[in-house]
Amino acid sequence: MGGTDAKDILGLPKTPLSLTQEKKSRPQKESHRKPDGISREVYALTGGVAPLMPSIDVTHLKRPPPPDEKVAWQWLPVKSSARKDDLQLYHWVRVVNDVPPTGDYSFAKYNKSVDVLKYTDDEYENHLTDPVWTKEETDQLFELCERFDLRFTVIADRFPLSRTLEELKDRYYSVTRALLRARAQSPAELANHPLIKEPYDMTRDRERKRALSMVLSQSRHQEKKDAEILAEAKRITEMRLAARRAAEPDVPANENIGSVSPSSNSQLPATAVAPSTLTMADYASTLASLRMLHVYLRTYGLEQMVQAASSAVGLRTIKRVEQTLQDLGVNLKPKVPTKTVCDEHLELRKEILTLLNLQKQLQYKESEGSSHREGTYGAMPDTPKDRVFASEPFGFGAERPIKKEPKRKGPGRQSDTPSPAHKRPRKLKASDL
């Protein structure tokens, strides 16, 4: 092979990781070789892979029978400890050297039964009376329980009076519990009994079954929606992580919020929901994690909530929010962070985010509008550096000169505007408010 020649020339070892490679290839090779003892086709039936537990010892398969053993099969009567009656049954038995096999019938050990407690009348009088259940009913119930090994579906079916499965279970378990408690010498030995440790709760059982049946009966549509929601949630958490780690362009995130215009692709309606659910989930999880701390500083709490609010947006938007806050004369971090102040601060930040989103929306709408009219030209959107409250005399009577923004003309836009209310896009100023 060319590879080995090249290696020769370079003087490199032919198999650089010779040792490890060998080791690696060996276990792989072993699995490919079919084991001896069974034919290739039969082995292929198992999928070409050896079973997890060797069911047959391979060495046994092609062994000739030992010469000294004489095996015959005889039709013999059989006794089983599992049968309580005297019925005599027969079956084929493998007899070796005229000695029939000893021991119990090999399947008798599987004859398990449930230990259903039996109560005396006295015990019933003392501990087990119930306003809803009569003694006859309880007796019948217990008899059925024993007969059918606590298979409550069968018992419920056969119970002569109409009772729900949960009621039957409840009665059986509470009677058994009461009996155990009454009969126990000391409460300690009962403590580990499963019936005492985890008592049957009828209402919980009902709820569980109802939930299961609801999940089962979910329509396909519902299932799809649930899957969608889960996928969204996953995406949202991933987005949060990504936004925290690196700066992202905020265009995709903001695009999603507004545009329900006809030209939007089918993806948007689903993702349009994302930001609002995302932030609500974020706030909730931030609040929950703050609660988990049991104690925290309010400034820290505010920081976390601000982060949650900004998690869905890129660095650029965050900077714009901060710039807006400064322009409005608000401290980026409140100097007196009381609860009210922090709540107001957070609300203000959220509102600024909404504002910035709306601005973006407006830009897109305008560019769409003009592209519809022109077909080939698109309007130039406002530069990203537009500041909403730029150098405005806000605050408490501070006098500052208002910068006049130059009016820009988009290519061929204004001539056929039908509505006078639609002003051309220009940087919004205080005078507009």
Add this chain to the structure above:
Amino acid sequence: MTSSSSSKKQAQDPPETSEPTLKSLRTKMTKSDEKKKLKDIEISVPLVYGNIAFWLGKKASEYQSHKWTVYVRGATNEDISVVIKKVVFQLHSSFNNPTRVIEEPPFEVSESGWGEFEIAITLHFHSDVCDKPLSLYHHLKLYPEDESGPLTMKKPVVVEHYDEIVFPDPSESFLARVQNHPALTFPRLPSGYNLPAPMQVDDNGKKKRGDTKDHSMGQWFTSFSEADELLQLAAARQQVQAHIAKLRRQISLLEGQNQTVKTGSDP
């Protein structure tokens, strides 16, 4: 808006399937939680922490140019030892015994030195309040902002920060003990909820006063009021909201236009 209506829908959908399990979980939870903690009730303790530094003037040496005190006090100068068991100030390693543990109010450390450094202030709470300590960090300031001015012995350099300790889920015993204490803001309890009466602590003269109302350096304390900040925030919010309304109008106008233009341009 489409987004809000569909988000409402989404909020309704998941509970349909998970509600039964949630409900049963909740019933389980409230049974055990009833006794201990209430939901959505928080206690907050307004604090001020910082330092006051005096220049020693004639008595200043190279290594002892300032005399400073770093402290934590209640924002209204009330006694915070009701909540705080002890405060640990971690000073610069060049100080003797840099870990200063103050177990009684006033929670402060006074020292003399020349350097500015970060001090870690760890608040330890009483056992019924919280097991975890809370840390604050304060950069010790000795020299005034205005570097050009002469140092004066009379006016100290004061740097104070306002913050609040929030206990998001206080235990009942904590609530009972501190109700009506002036050092913290007590939440409004749900109607019908009765707390056991606090144990009367007989401290007529036996306990030292823990409040800082008569502190020797009280004249330099800053008084923090939320009023100004609230005013600022309210004004800002108003402006932003007005602007949002305007933009929304513009957008809906445009939407209407786009529709007509589109239908007009269809062949």
